[in-house]
Amino acid sequence: xxxxxxxxxxxxxxxxxxxxxxxxxxxxxxxxxxxxxxxxxxxxxxxxxxxxxxxxxxxxxxxxxxxxxxxxxxxxxxxxxxxxxxxxxxxxxxxxxxxxxxxxxxxxxxxxxxxxxxxxxxxxxxxxxxxxxxxxxxxxxxxxxxxxxxxxxxxxxxxxxxxxxxxxxxxxxxxxxxxxxxxxxxxxxxxxxxxxxxxxxxxxxxxxxxxxxxxxxxxxxxxxxxxxxxxxxxxxxxxxxxxxxxx
Numbered sequence: 374x375x376x377x378x379x380x381x382x383x384x385x386x387x388x389x390x391x392x393x394x395x396x397x398x399x400x401x402x403x404x405x406x407x408x409x410x411x412x413x414x415x416x417x418x419x420x421x422x423x424x425x426x427x428x429x430x431x432x433x434x435x436x437x438x439x440x441x442x443x444x445x446x447x448x449x450x451x452x453x454x455x456x457x458x459x460x461x462x463x464x465x466x467x468x469x470x471x472x473x474x475x476x477x478x479x480x481x482x483x484x485x486x487x488x489x490x491x492x493x494x495x496x497x498x499x500x501x502x503x504x505x506x507x508x509x510x511x512x513x514x515x516x517x518x519x520x521x522x523x524x525x526x527x528x529x530x531x532x533x534x535x536x537x538x539x540x541x542x543x544x545x546x547x548x549x550x551x552x553x554x555x556x557x558x559x560x561x562x563x564x565x566x567x568x569x570x571x572x573x574x575x576x577x578x579x580x581x582x583x584x585x586x587x588x589x590x591x592x593x594x595x596x597x598x599x600x601x602x603x604x605x606x607x608x609x610x611x612x613x614x615x616x617x618x619x620x
Contacts (some may be wrong), residue, residue, distance in 0.1 A: 375408045378599050382411035384449070384580040385435060387478050389424060403443070411578045412447040412539060413440040419454075429453070429460045429469060437475045447539050447578065448480050450514045452498040461499035465507065468617040472510065481512040481538040483579075484529060486521035489549045505529065511538040516561045517553045520545025527567050530573065537575060541582040542567075542605055551559070553584040556604045567608035579605060 374382050385393055393396045403409050416424040425435050434571055436448050450468075451490035460467075468480045483504040487494050497503050502522060504512060512533040518541075519526040530555035544559030545552040556563040567579070581601045588594035 374595060374598065376406040378595065380408065380598075380602060382409045382578070383414040383440075383441075384414055384578075385410050385445075386414035387416040387424060387432075387496060388421060394425065394439075395456065396439050398588040399439075399443055399476060406540045406597060407446070408419075410443040410445045412449060412580060413443070413445050415451075417451040430455060433467075433471060433480070437471055437478055437480075440478055441475060446477065446479060447511075447513075448478055449483055449541075450480055450486060450595075452500075452504055452558075453501070454497055455499045457499065460531070465509065468509065479511040479577075480509075480512040480540045481513040483507045483515055483541070484518050484522070484524075485515075486551065503529075505532040509536065510605055511536050512543060513539040514566075515541035515543070515582070516563055517541070517543035517545045518552055519560060520547045520561050520585075521549060523547055523549065523552045526561060527569065530569065535574070535613075538577045539574065540577065540579045542579050542601070543582045543584075553582055555583050555601050557579075557600075563604070564608040567605060570609065581605065 385399060399410060411452060416432050416465050423480050425432050431451060433448070440448050453464050472478065472480055482504040484504055485498050487496045487502055491513050500507055514526060514530055514533060514537055519529055542556055542563065544554035544556045544561050544563055552559065570613070581583045582596065585594040585597055585602050588597060
């Protein structure tokens with residue numbers, strides 16, 4: 374589908390699906406369809422805590438190896454969960470160690486959001502959902518997560534500064550939950566953020582991250598992904614240098 378719609382590449386989220394964990398299988402698909410893998414999302418979701426290993430450092434290490442084997446320069450990683458105390462205590466130093474062991478890779482820590490349930494709010498991440506409060510060498514800016522946390526993505530990008538390495542492009546209404554809408558269908562300044570990238574000297578990549586679970590058919594899913602790509606190129610291409618980041 375990415376090839377048919379004209380995407381420049383894909384981000385692979387390492388999942389319980391065996392193909393997402395297999396460099397050879399992914400390389401074969403990339404070569405067959407002519408669509409390279411531009412980034413690897415490490416298995417750091419609740420449902421992927423046992424992928425490869427229960428040890429989060431082993432999962433990150435294997436994500437780095439997978440990225441290197443596929444020529445992807447970015448590994449996306451979430452902040453530790455609150456119950457991962459040992460991992461959280463050594464998270465920043467561990468990322469620095471991995472970066473030294475895998476030169477050429479950027480471990481881009483993603484902004485998350487507080488969870489709201491039954492009128493209560495809690496933060497399931499340590500030390501928090503906003504990685505700029507701690508400070509890292511590379512960041513992933515997720516616009517849908519900004520909507521869920523009711524934070525300003527332009528201000529977030531300012532705080533990330535030159536360490537902004539990667540973007541997850543999606544939209545949200547600000548209702549306090551993660552929606553990953555097609556950009557332009559929510560209330561986030563998606564176009565304004567994309568238009569600002571040239572002035573930020575951004576050289577990373579932009580991954581469309583929209584939910585198509587409710588699409589009634591393949592045609593509807595394709596239409597949503599085509600609209601997302603067209604939105605990104607409309608707001609990026611006229612303002613970026615000829616070496617524009619892949620979408």
